[in-house]
Amino acid sequence: MKVLLVGGGGREHALAWRISESPLLTKLWCAPGNPGIAAHAECVAIGAEDVAGLVGFARGNGVELVVAGPEAPLTLGLADACAAAGIPCFGPSAAAAMLEGSKAFTKAVLDAAGAPTAAWRRFDDPRAARDYVRAQGAPIVVKADGLAAGKGVVVAATLEEAEAAIADIMESRVHGAAGASVVIEECMTGEEASFFALCDGTRAIPMAAAQDHKRVGDGDTGPNTGGMGAYSPPPAFTDAVRDEVMARVVEPVLAEMGRRGAPFRGVLFVGLMLTETGPRVIEFNVRFGDPECQVLMMRLRSDLLPALLASARGDLSGVSLEWSEDPALVVVMAARGYPGAVRKGEVIGGLEAAAAVPGVRVFHAGTARGADGAVVASGGRVLGIGASAPDLRAARDAAYAAVDALDWPGGFCRRDIAHRAL
Known part of the structure; x- marks a missing residue:
């Protein structure tokens, strides 16, 4: 094929x-x-x-x-x-991809499907948005309605932070057209998880879950990024949670998308908050996460290609996926300055030494070939250092051993990936 x-x-x-x-x-x-x-x-x-x-x-x-x-x-x-x-x-089709393309569309679908999520309002006027957050109080969540490369969400601990987020998104347009409107949500508390389900328009099969690390700094500090690392499986995401998410979120949402004439095929990425009252949806994405995909692929034991083809053809009957019990972890190496402006073109040495660490696989993200053929940094998130081992601590140790084998002064990473589980 x-x-x-x-x-x-x-x-x-x-x-x-x-x-x-x-x-x-x-x-x-x-x-x-x-x-x-x-x-x-x-x-x-x-x-x-x-x-x-x-x-x-x-x-x-x-x-x-x-x-x-x-x-x-x-x-x-x-x-x-x-x-x-x-x-x-x-x-998915463009119509079904609106589950990621518009936060407001997603919230409307979730409400129609009866799926658990945070209370929300959509605003086109920044003054009305500011009035709303003042009435609701902090903490509160401000989201650019459109696509913002995973960076259009601000969890505001104070009213000042919420109002600054509204100004940045709607008035300064730091995310471009994605900030024409905002969705403002109640701030849910709990542990986050990313769950993936393979869909064919009418049915879905569960894949696996991971936990991402969005903040740029250790201890979940600093601004949100596209993801600084991930691990799978997260201990808080039990089989019972998986079954509840499939029954209360994935299946009703698939049915609702069908009713809207936009059946969903592909992978549905369900961003979840595991609250005291059960899992609640934060957001949907319509593709594999990055860096969650890296750890899922390290754990997958089945042939991926037939499953992708079956989903694309609209018939997942008979498809099943097997997963390794061994956990996997990925540490993202980013260029200094990320998630802001970064310097590109710096040569990255030690890639072979990093890949030689047992259990490690090096994934390229923002790399290119320099004039002399050397691998150079060409983006914000540049490498993903993945590792798999019989236990999570051993996987983390292997990943950081590989990080330390790199020769790239302009790169940095978080040193606490999987800290919640460990």
């Missing part, structure tokens, strides 16, 4: 690695890819948001499955364009 994977980050490196292992695969391309992905796929210079270019390449090369990594091409209609060309695509 010929497959085109779309994207060029750490999530796509993990997917490329697992897809490349499938006995069904005859050819794997990745657009645009990165130096790490190039070990598993032929990288082609097509941007992840160039829907016409991607579909044209797929048609011209006999691609039998397109796998969407990031959310942007899905919200731009990649799955719809593939369907029009007769090519199966793993990922």
Whole structure:
């Protein structure tokens, strides 16, 4: 089978690695890819948001499955364009991708499905939003309504922080068009978890859960990022919690999306708060998380490709997935300054030494080839140092041993990934 994977980050490196292992695969391309992905796929210079270019390449090369990594091409209609060309695509239609494209849409779907979530209001006027937070008090959550690369959420501990977030999002437009409106929610307390379910439009099968670390600094301090590390499985996410989330969230939401004429196919990423009264939905994403995908792929024991194809074709009957009992962990190496402005082009040494640590796999996210062929930093989140071991502490020790083997003065990481479990 010929497959085109779309994207060029750490999530796509993990997917490329697992897809490349499938006995069904005859050819794997990745657009645009990165130096790490190039070990598993032929990288082609097509941007992840160039829907016409991607579909044209797929048609011209006999691609039998397109796998969407990031959310942007899905919200731009990649799955719809593939369907029009007769090519199966793993990922939802643009209408179904609104579960990530609009926070307000998601909250309306959750309410209609009767799924547990935080109380909320949507605002187009910053003055009305400020009046609301003053009436509600802090802590309170302010979210850009549209896509903001995982950074458009502020958990405000004070009214001043909430009002500053409204000003940044709606008036300064730090997230661009995503900040045309905001969703303001009650602040839920508990432990966060990310749960993934594979969907075919009418049915879903559970995958696995992970816990992400959003704050940039140790001890969950500093601004939110796209994710500084993750581990799987989180001890708080028990089988009973999984069954409750499937019954009270995933299945009712799938039914509601069907009623709206936008059946959901692909992977549904359920961001959860595990509260004292049970799991409640924080948000949905319509693709694998990054860096959660890396730890899921390290734990997966089944052939990934048939499951992706079955989801794309709308028939998951007979599909089951097996997972390793061994936990997995990933530490994100970011460039100094992240999540703000970063310096690019610095050579990263020690990659082979890091990969040689037992149980470790190095995922490339924001890397490129320099003029002399060396791997250089080209983004904010640059590497994901993954490790798997019979217990979580051993996995963490291996990951940090690999981090210490790198020669990259301009990089940094959190040193407390999985601290809640350990």
